[in-house]
Amino acid sequence: MKIDEIRKKLIEKGLKITPQRIAILEAIIKLNNHPTAELILDYIRKTHPNIATATVYKVLEALVENGLIKKVQTERDIMRYDAFLEKHHHLYSSESDRIEDYLDDELNEMLSRHFEKKGIPGFKIEDIKLQIIGKFTDKSSTK
Amino acid sequence: MKIDEIRKKLIEKGLKITPQRIAILEAIIKLNNHPTAELILDYIRKTHPNIATATVYKVLEALVENGLIKKVQTERDIMRYDAFLEKHHHLYSSESDRIEDYLDDELNEMLSRHFEKKGIPGFKIEDIKLQIIGKFTDKSSTK
DNA sequence: TCAATAAAGGAGAATGATTCTCTTTTGATA
């Protein structure tokens, strides 16, 4: 997502285009792996040294409410943010708290078919998220 | 799970049997739907008026670490606890913050088969949890 | 271009769930 796309999305949602909002969205995209508010703050302070903590939280909330980003929960008491908007699931290691995206259309179709056939009485499904918990085995972490 | 079962489990894990631990486990079981620490506290104070807040948190932590209960995350910044230990998934409504258990062996087998066939490079799967997000449509809540 | 103004940002205090520290009590063991 480039700046122009970000601007367009903000306008679409009736949000004012501010340097802070653009910086925060860019930060999430750049930082990639589902950063915390604190990581975003640290990153942004390099170019916007005066941004307030509350601004970051308020912007994040506004972006979530307008569907420009998503919240991601983990086992820890710190919210994570995700600018990748295509339907996807997450690989998660509780040891390293690392989150990676997992895309699997075959899986999504399988789930759709399953729940279409076998509905859940008393419940209207809106979305299904898989938390795939385990350990990353690549070089950068044994966890 | 009855008191005797609880006692047995505590002994198995080398945990001392204390009135507080039994009360807290009983509370989670009795309260059922994935209570918060606060709800557990309120419930327990009826019979143990002097229990300390920190004790509840410490006991909950010990029970989680020893596999007697599980933590459940939601979109909110409050931990929920689950004494139902069989493999299951959760139905969740963000509006009401209600969590219900969802058991589906057919689904579990389907997922096992899928990931057995199609592994995830660089990742060793330990568990898969579905968060089924939507709205409850039964009498007790429209949410 | 500029004034009006609602929306957004800055600063720092407040909040609140959770954790920590320190002291006292208690369950398990022999």
Add this chain to the structure above:
DNA sequence: TATCAAAAGAGAATCATTCTCCTTTATTGA
């Protein structure tokens, strides 16, 4: 029944997040 490590109690501390209040700014349309 004494011993002692484990656990509980009390209350302060922590810290991610939210709130309040004031100032600044993006947008709009005259």
